[in-house]
Amino acid sequence: MHPPLSHKIAVLVFIKNDKGEHLLLLRAKPPNLGAWSPIGGKLETSTGESPFECAARETAEETGHAVTAADLHLFGMIAEKAYEGEAHWLLFLFECKRPIKSLPAPMKEGRFGFFSRAAIDDLPLPETDRTALWPIYDQHHHHFVALRADCHPSAPLQIAIEQITPAPPHVNVSA
Numbered sequence: 001m002h003p004p005l006s007h008k009i010a011v012l013v014f015i016k017n018d019k020g021e022h023l024l025l026l027r028a029k030p031p032n033l034g035a036w037s038p039i040g041g042k043l044e045t046s047t048g049e050s051p052f053e054c055a056a057r058e059t060a061e062e063t064g065h066a067v068t069a070a071d072l073h074l075f076g077m078i079a080e081k082a083y084e085g086e087a088h089w090l091l092f093l094f095e096c097k098r099p100i101k102s103l104p105a106p107m108k109e110g111r112f113g114f115f116s117r118a119a120i121d122d123l124p125l126p127e128t129d130r131t132a133l134w135p136i137y138d139q140h141h142h143h144f145v146a147l148r149a150d151c152h153p154s155a156p157l158q159i160a161i162e163q164i165t166p167a168p169p170h171v172n173v174s175a
Helices: 051-063 127-140
Strands: 006-014 022-027 039-042 072-083 087-096 110-115 144-150 158-165
Touching (some): 072 127, 087 127
16 A cells, blocks of 8 residues: 655746746756746745745745736646645646746756747646646636646546636536
8 A cells, every 4th residue: 555645735827028928947856857837836834825925935036026916816726636646736826917027047946938828839848737737727817717637647637627717608617
């Protein structure tokens, strides 16, 4: 019998520049080593940090772009079961409503780049980002969606929509 997996809580922040290009980080360490992804990080649960506080802190720490909760739109929540077989993750997805002015300097987490949405599809991405995260962003970043994903490495990725608010008239939100 395997020991139970830990549960981690994190945020991802989608930021664009004035040209509408997405800021991505080429990860220099696990998880997602060698792949491009939005910035983010784990909540400081020992301090009671909220997802909004975490998103603002991580944005400032990783990019130098100081934002407040008013600059952030929470557009999604994903409960990932057994991501890479290592842990369960609860991810809060934010879109930064205030563009970043310039490319941040490289840091220990990796280096940054700006990419059009079309160019992102040709980058090395974590597989769950390619098959789930970017399609979720494309369809839902203007409202809110709650999902659950079974990411166990021995089974195909399964994603279920639990709620969309407000529900677009053409989407059935029954899971």
